[in-house]
Amino acid sequence: MTDTPDRPVEELVALLTRAERLSVRRLRAALEEAGCSADAWRVMALLADGRGHGMTAMAEHVVLPPPTLTRLVDQLTDDGVVHRTVDPLDRRRILVHLTPRGRQLWQRLDQRVRGAWPELPGGGDEELLAALLRRLVAALEGAPATAPSRGANGR
Structure with missing residues (x-):
């Protein structure tokens, strides 16, 4: 990919x-x-x-529409991976938890994913990258959907 200093947004998106x-x-x-x-x-x-x-917090975190998440949680429940409980602080809410079987599955999967994930050169860059991405997400979530109008000089 060529360096495009005059088009940083396009390069970043790409x-x-x-x-x-x-x-x-x-x-x-x-x-x-x-x-x-x-x-x-x-x-x-x-x-x-x-x-x-x-479910609402889960849908936001995993970036799935609520109906899709509900079907997925239903399937994970049927597979014995998760279970639902009533929230003791708000009886109208349902909380989802891993079952013991789900926790064992998660641990095996986590090891597989970590083993397949490349380490970034420079050591510690994962934390820096995560911090930068969190800042970008926060900025994008708070930014208007359309670009702001620019001054007469186009900047």
């Missing part, structure tokens, strides 16, 4: 798109043998903290 596609391809390959989808892995990754999560 690099993010390529990194996302390559990451998902590697993730799917690591999970394929276990018969686990990337979406199911993301759900289990969230639930691995042991706190239990509501």
Whole structure:
């Protein structure tokens, strides 16, 4: 890819798109043998903290529409990977947790994914990259969907 200092937004979008596609391809390959989808892995990754999560927070975290997430959680429940409980603080909410079997599956999958994930050169760059991506996501979530109008000079 050529360096395009006069088009940083286009380059950034292209690099993010390529990194996302390559990451998902590697993730799917690591999970394929276990018969686990990337979406199911993301759900289990969230639930691995042991706190239990509501469906709305899960949908936001795993970036799935609520109906799709509900079908996925139903399937994971049928497979004995997760279970639902009533939130003790708000009886109207349902929390989703990993079962003991789900926790064992998660640990095996996590090892597979970590083994398939390349380490970035320079040591510690993963934390820097994660921090930068969090800042970008926060900025994009707070930014208007359309570009702001520019001054008379086009900048």
